[in-house]
Amino acid sequence: MSVAVTAAGCAAIVWVLWYFLFSGGAATAATVAEGVQEVRITVQGGYNPDTIVVQAGKPVRLQFYRAETADCSERLVFEQFAIDVPLPAFETTTVEFTPSEAGEYRFRCGMNMLKGLLVVEPATADRRPSASPHKFHD
Helix, strand or coil, X not given: CHHHHHXXXXXXXXXXHXXXXXXCCCEEXXXXXXXXXXXXXXXXXXXXXXXXXXXXXXXXXXXXXXXXXXXXXXXXXXXXXXXXXXXXXXXXEEEEECCCCCEEEEEEECCCCCEEEEEEECCCXXXXXXXXXXXXXX
């Protein structure tokens, strides 16, 4: 009996570590409306936003809807873009900027517990943003 309980406990620990440290989530390519790349993101405790894929040199509009009141998610920080804004509970906060260079840019909550990744791909006339994060495609 104690072996089964220990095995179940170890399996649960491995799953929790994988979920919070290694599960990548799906990549979300921005939709383009009136020349602006737009993505809607729901911020909720225990949920790390998916990877967002956009193209360099085109305006980006990220709409963060905060679906909770937990202290952890009350701020949004994009250090590389000098963005640090409050996220009021049960409201949508719009963040707009234009990434000039391709690269990977992390964003996070104020407590560094909820994290996401913005993948900015090179803009070319003959391609769309990739659905595959963490690398560029030629």
